[in-house]
Amino acid sequence: MGLTSVGIGTGMDIGGIVTALVNAESAAKTAKFDTNQGRITAQISGIGALKSAMSEFNDKLKTLSKTDTFGSxxxxxxxxxxxxxxxxxxxxxxxxxxxxxxxxQSQKVGSAVAADTTSAIGQGTLSITLGSNGAFDIEVSDTDSLTDIMKKINDAEDNSGVTATIVNGELGPQLVLGSSKTGEDNLISVNAVDTGTGTGLSDTFTMTEVTPAKNxxxxxxxxxxxxxxxxxxxxxxxxxxxxxxxxxxxxxxxxxxxDSAKSQSAIEDFVDSYNTLMSTIQDLTKYDAETQTAGILQGDALPRSIQGQLRTLISSQYETSAGNQGLASIGIKTTTEGLLDVDTTKLSEALKSDNGSITELFTKEDTGLGAKMSSMVDTYVKSGGVIDSRDNSLDEQLARIGKSREQLAARMTAYSNRLYTQFNAMDLLVANLNSQSDSILSRLDSLPGVVKQNN
Structure with missing residues (x-):
């Protein structure tokens, strides 16, 4: 930008003039950028709404394509x-x-009555077996009490399902072993071997059945x-x-x-989601002649292609074990608006009397309605699919507009600087001429015999 805004020599608003010239030069291009950017941004929004509706529809299709949705x-x-x-x-x-x-019920066996829960029982090894499971061994030291032995049994890493607890009965405390498994095949066996002095361990762990196992x-x-x-x-x-x-x-x-409720719910959810998708496409592509307004994607081939493919699949017949079958045979018809309408009574009766053909209609691999529709929708909504490619193309267009804006701004800056240079040079020239004119007039006024006139 030049060093002056108001011309010294001419008195002109150089800054205002340069701004007006720059704006006049860039206005049309900026307006075009704004229009294109708004149109592309709207298309991105429309494509996003389309993908969202298609993704929700695809979720319903995947449920409808599973065999466990039917025949429950x-x-x-x-x-x-x-x-x-x-x-x-x-x-x-x-x-x-x-x-x-x-x-x-599970078996429980009890040890002999001990003097108390804290006194040492005797040194040795307890070998405990549950049913056909292998035995696990508990090493008992000469200082271990009934409580210590209980903890060792419960904490043993190779314990196959035996739980130990102390029951304080009328005659004194007993260690009771219970099975975590019911039935007569899961009996508890305890073998005590003394390794120290005395027979305290083997005497105490002579087990008696407290609760029998039952089948x-x-x-x-x-x-x-x-x-x-x-x-x-x-x-x-x-x-x-x-x-x-x-x-x-x-x-x-x-x-x-x-149980046809699960199947009917899945089919009705599919119909609702289909109608939502088709309504979304109609809103995006319609033209309102009365208001002369067009949908965001009016005239766009992408939603029209999707709409056409879906309608073809909806109206087609599919091979089943009961012959060719379509949606109309189970109470689902297409309305004049291109949406689906369900006769819930007819659908319910069809599901209750179904011999497997409805399952085949929706779930038959590669050729069923659900499988074909899901495959078709997948090509559009999957990562890297048709809609992602379209989004990427629109993003690239926005990026090019942004680049063009930067280039225009750079050109307008150069143009502005050039105008300031030219106008400042002109203003300086005028200022010099004015100065020379004033100097000449002053000299003329000072010549002998020249009478200065006062206006």
Missing amino acids: QKVSASTKDYLSASVDKTAVSGSYQVKVEQLA AIVHIDGVKVVSQSNTLDNAITGVTLTLNSADVTKTTTLTVSK
């Missing part, structure tokens, strides 16, 4: 007093009469079932029974039936 079974019990039950998809629909005769016994439709545990995984195909009380005179009725 449910179980109900006439009473929960004696057992509870859960099922997997292999369970067979039907009714089962269950009576619980006996619960499984669970249930009767299912009159068939006796024996289990080591109160959880029966294989008594009924696909059904897990958990026993909590026994009374062989009481009957619990289990009813296994098809």
Whole structure:
């Protein structure tokens, strides 16, 4: 910038003139940059909204593409007093009469009564076995008390599931060993070997049974079932029974039936998400003739392509074991607005009577509706996919606009400096001319015989 703003010689507002000339030169280009930047920023926002709706839709598709979304079974019990039950998809629909005769319980064995819990018992080794598990050994020193032995058993790293506790009975304290596992196959065995003087350890650890081990016994439709545990995984195909009380005179009725609620919820979520996506595309690409306003992505080929592919997949037929099948056959139709509408009653009835064809319609690998749609949507929303490429392209356009702004600013700075140089040079010339003019007039006024006129 020049050294002056107001011309000394001319009195002109040089700064104002230069600013006006620079603004006139850059205004059109700046306005174009602003317009393009606003348009691209709006497109980035629109692409972001499109990707968000597609990602949510893809999440619903992935759920719909899983086989465990379909064919689920449910179980109900006439009473929960004696057992509870859960099922997997292999369970067979039907009714089962269950009576619980006996619960499984773990064995407990007790040592002989000790004098107290703090006196030394005797030196030696305790070898303890639980069922078919290998024995683990406890080394007892000549100073260890009943309490010390209890801690050593509970803290042993190779303890296979034996819990030790001290019970202070009427006759004195006893060390009681309990099994963490129920059933008659999980009996506790203790072998004490004395290595010091006396027989204190072996005498104390001559074990007697306090609580017997028992197997669970249930009767299912009159068939006796024996289990080591109160959880029966294989008594009924696909059904897990958990026993909590026994009374062989009481009957619990289990009813296994098809659970279509999960499938229906997944399908309805898919429809809602599809409608949200299609509405988003319509809003982004529409043109309102009344207000003469266009959507952010109006005329853009990307959302139109996505819309066209989705509509094709929605209206297609898919091969199943029951023949070609489409969404209309299960109560899902396309509205005039291009959205989906669900006949919940028809869908519910279709799911309840389904023999596996609806599962195939949505989940059949590579050829099912869910698989095809998910594959198509993935190409757009995955990292490095079509939408990411479009975002990158728009970001690059913004970067180029930013670079062009910098270049324009540099040119305008140079242009401004050049104008200041020219105007300052002109102003200096005028100032010199004014000075010379004043000097000449002064000399003329001082010549003899010249009379100065006063205006």
